[in-house]
Amino acid sequence: xxxxxxxxxxxxxxxxxxxxxPPEEFREAARRVSDWMADYLRDVGGLPVxxxxxPGAVKRLLPPSPPVGGESLEALLDxxxxxxxxxxxxWNHPSFxxxxxxxxxxxxxxxxxxxxxxxxxxxxxxxxxxxxxxxGVTMDWLRQLIGLPAGFDGVINDTASHSTLYxxxxxxxxxxxxxxxxxxxxxxxxxxxASDQAHSSVEKAVLTLGFGQAGYRAVxxxxxxxxxxxxxxxxxxxxxxxxxxxxxxxxxxxxxSTTSVDPVGRIAEVAREFxxxxxxxxxxxxxxxxxxxxxxxxxxxxxxxxxxxxxxxxLFTPVDCSVLxxxxxxxxxxxxxIVPEYLRTAExxxxxxxxxxxxxxGRRFRSLKLWFxxxxxxxxxxAANIRAHMDMARELEGWVRSTPGWEIMAPxxxxxxxxxxxxxxxxxxxxxxxxxxxxxxxxxxxxAFLTHTRLRGRLxxxxxxxxxxxxxxxxxxxWEWLRDAASS
Ligand SMILES: *Cc1c(COP(=O)(O)O)cnc(C)c1O
Numbered sequence: 001x002x003x004x005x006x007x008x009x010x011x012x013x014x015x016x017x018x019x020x021x022p023p024e025e026f027r028e029a030a031r032r033v034s035d036w037m038a039d040y041l042r043d044v045g046g047l048p049v050x051x052x053x054x055p056g057a058v059k060r061l062l063p064p065s066p067p068v069g070g071e072s073l074e075a076l077l078d079x080x081x082x083x084x085x086x087x088x089x090x091w092n093h094p095s096f097x098x099x100x101x102x103x104x105x106x107x108x109x110x111x112x113x114x115x116x117x118x119x120x121x122x123x124x125x126x127x128x129x130x131x132x133x134x135x136g137v138t139m140d141w142l143r144q145l146i147g148l149p150a151g152f153d154g155v156i157n158d159t160a161s162h163s164t165l166y167x168x169x170x171x172x173x174x175x176x177x178x179x180x181x182x183x184x185x186x187x188x189x190x191x192x193x194a195s196d197q198a199h200s201s202v203e204k205a206v207l208t209l210g211f212g213q214a215g216y217r218a219v220x221x222x223x224x225x226x227x228x229x230x231x232x233x234x235x236x237x238x239x240x241x242x243x244x245x246x247x248x249x250x251x252x253x254x255x256x257s258t259t260s261v262d263p264v265g266r267i268a269e270v271a272r273e274f275x276x277x278x279x280x281x282x283x284x285x286x287x288x289x290x291x292x293x294x295x296x297x298x299x300x301x302x303x304x305x306x307x308x309x310x311x312x313x314x315l316f317t318p319v320d321c322s323v324l325x326x327x328x329x330x331x332x333x334x335x336x337x338i339v340p341e342y343l344r345t346a347e348x349x350x351x352x353x354x355x356x357x358x359x360x361x362g363r364r365f366r367s368l369k370l371w372f373x374x375x376x377x378x379x380x381x382x383a384a385n386i387r388a389h390m391d392m393a394r395e396l397e398g399w400v401r402s403t404p405g406w407e408i409m410a411p412x413x414x415x416x417x418x419x420x421x422x423x424x425x426x427x428x429x430x431x432x433x434x435x436x437x438x439x440x441x442x443x444x445x446x447x448a449f450l451t452h453t454r455l456r457g458r459l460x461x462x463x464x465x466x467x468x469x470x471x472x473x474x475x476x477x478x479w480e481w482l483r484d485a486a487s488s
Pocket of ligand 1: 158159160161199201252256281282283310322
């Protein structure tokens with residue numbers, strides 16, 4: 001199909017080119033959309049997880065230039081279904097096990113819809129008081145749920161990458177007070193430390209903040225992929241003796257590759273000893289702290305200066321919603337607050353203006369969807385679902401361990417299982433190829449979607465459980481597919 005015939009051009013008189021969709025037409029289309037959404041969420045498990053499209057296939061179906069006359073809403077919705085939907089990877093699918101599986105839950109979607117309709121921009125308190133104040137309240141609720149002490153102040157950002165960038169900008173403000181005025185040029189070098197398992201967003205932040213690649217040191221991890229704290233201490237001793245300023249240490253609670261948990265209590269001691277800011281990346285693992293039985297492995301994170309937790313990862317909130325907690329929010333404000341005349345308001349000093357906590361001026365009303373999620377599920381509902389995901393992961397771990405020729409590659413503290421097929425009598429390279437073929441085959445089948453990592457040099461399958469629709473049967477089916485394919 002080349003140029004698609006575009007049907008349903010609106011035939012309208014020139015004066016009706018002005019203004020928005022008439023209310024009744026909007027109502028009708030909104031009804032169709034909400035019906036479609038309900039059907040989609042009910043039936044998504046029957047769709048292929050990965051679309052069978054080749055690069056460029058979606059683009060080829062779209063006209064190269066925009067319409068001159070307007071088109072009907074009906075035409076837009078039809079084309080969404082016929083052209084866009086077949087090119088979608090279904091993150092809502094119960095057998096989506098790639099990266100970290102997530103959920104755009106019903107209450108979260110409703111909150112997102114209403115936020116779209118309100119379309120407020122909560123840059124300052126006055127530009128939408130309820131959006132600013134609800135953000136404060138949901139941040140405090142979430143803080144209580146995950147067991148952080150009062151004094152941790154939260155704001156919502158789009159992604160953990162930005163949350164971490166802002167946290168490390170605050171760390172720079174502390175390590176280099178003079179840099180706010182004169183910049184970093186000519187000052188002694190500074191460094192930020194994270195384990196070799198840390199997320200790439202940490203190094204990106206280091207580069208963005210002007211420390212260069214030399215300003216980042218990857219601390220080796222132990223056999224369980226946890227930061228080696230003695231190695232961290234040695235690096236800090238070496239560097240401070242050489243005149244390098246220790247800017248920050250980043251501990252990860254739930255790394256991206258294996259979900260390993262850095263010993264944050266011991267890391268906090270070392271960071272304090274050297275006067276470095278401690279930032280905790282709990283983008284994935286944070287929500288698990290709602291469970292009392294998990295809280296213990298987070299012990300010490302309350303010593304951090306800042307913590308990032310992503311409700312859009314394992315807290316059933318639609319993308320995007322990342323929370324940055326800080327015990328020193330005044331430093332964030334110091335790093336980012338610049339108030340031009342046209343944004344001055346009468347309430348200054350009395351209220352919080354969210355634009356002061358990061359680079360972006362404008363901000364979406366993200367707390368509404370999180371508020372809906374926290375209220376609909378409640379603490380017990382959130383905990384029950386997270387616990388069920390962890391139980392499924394442990395059950396899969398058991399199946400893998402008890403099947404000859406298969407091995408578990410990393411501990412399973414949360415909802416991710418890292419495993420591989422490694423039959424006796426095959427070389428490491430042969431095993432890598434076998435696992436690649438298993439991964440490609442399962443993904444091509446459309447039945448489930450997994451991604452991979454490399455651990456101790458070997459290609460490893462990752463199966464991440466985190467979607468509210470996922471049941472034991474979905475996990476079992478993916479595992480059986482792999483096991484059967486491997487044995488044939
Ligand atoms: C996913 C992830 C990130 C990045 O999250 P974004 O919100 O996509 O920027 C950072 N750290 C960890 C540990 C993650 O798992």
